[in-house]
Amino acid sequence: MRPLPGLAHRLATAAAGLVLWAGAGLAAAQPATPAPVAGPKPVVVVVATGGTIAGAGASALNSATYQAAKVPVDKLLAGLPELAEVATVRGEQAFQIASESFTNDKLVALGKRVSALVKDPSVDGVVVTHGTDTLEETSFFLNLVVRTDKPIVVVGSMRPGSAMSADGALNLYDAVVLAASPTARGQGVLVAMNDDILSGRDASKRVNIKTSAFSSPWGPLGMIVEGKTYWFRSLAKRHTANSEFDIDRIDALPEVAIVYGSGAMNPSLYEAAAKAGAKAIVHAGTGNGSVANYVVPTLRALRAAGTLVVRSSRVGEGGFVLRNAEQPDDQYDWVVAHDLNPQKAKILTAVALTLPGLTTAELQRIFWTY
Structure with missing residues (x-):
């Protein structure tokens, strides 16, 4: 027997109404979720x-x-x-x-x-x-x-x-x-x-x-x-x-100089920095912290007189200085700056110099560590 005209539609509408009514009843029966309480702002x-x-x-x-x-x-x-x-x-x-x-x-x-x-x-x-x-x-x-x-x-x-x-x-x-x-x-x-x-x-x-x-x-x-x-x-x-360093125990920073490497260097620039009071000189060398052969004697003499020598690289993107690769750092008692650029090497050297009795071995450890 064929269904009455519109019966299916009326049945579907009634069913939908029951669903909506039941949903409303369920919603009304549920306790309201409390709004989160905001804590104090940082x-x-x-x-x-x-x-x-x-x-x-x-x-x-x-x-x-x-x-x-x-x-x-x-x-x-x-x-x-x-x-x-x-x-x-x-x-x-x-x-x-x-x-x-x-x-x-x-x-x-x-x-x-x-x-x-x-x-x-x-x-x-x-x-x-x-x-x-x-x-x-x-x-x-x-x-x-x-x-x-x-x-x-x-x-x-x-x-x-x-x-x-x-x-x-x-x-x-x-x-x-x-x-x-x-x-x-x-x-x-x-x-x-x-x-x-x-x-x-x-x-x-x-x-x-x-x-x-x-x-x-x-x-x-x-x-x-x-x-x-x-x-x-x-x-x-x-x-x-x-850190082993503590600003509450630091009242002054020792003088550290940067000498920028290039072709046709003038070795007297390093001597002038030491004469002006630099306790350490950061050599911003080409490539792997390279030092020109005619500059080596000056840096060795300065190190022998007590000035620390740190080889860094002027390379802009990730200058990475390898120890004993460009120069015999162990023999000359020099330090390499690892991956730190010259200006950051200057900061780390100055901070390290606030430690009493700093040796080149200790300074090299500090460069590896920080």
């Missing part, structure tokens, strides 16, 4: 030192010609209300200088202030705003001497805030995200630039007019994307909480 202190991130130019087109260190930290933070969603942020003005004007005294003062902040139990992380010219030296210095597992993030920008497509605001936001993140604990001092998470140990400025200026020869540790951190690797070298 506390992040931004220590400002100046640099391009605090710079201003005459027009939006002045991305390379501008005055650094013009904008104080309170204005930098006021321009980023989004930070309040990430952390409780406060700022301190440590210095207001272009980073090429950083001295050893300023490095030590900054290190002591950062050390004091991370000892404060109410502080979860520290961001240091910095000019990019010497950002890599400062980040490595802090990585060596501040004994903490709390995040310390160094950040800068390649364009002033007044420039078209300025990068400072996002870099600073990313730095605060990173400093507030529990995933950044124990990772050493970090550099947040151009969405990358770099290690302060091997991050370096590779070009001076692009926002992608900073990189590491061994790659980034991770990335910051839309306010979230993503990690790919960890630093294998010794740092921060596990």
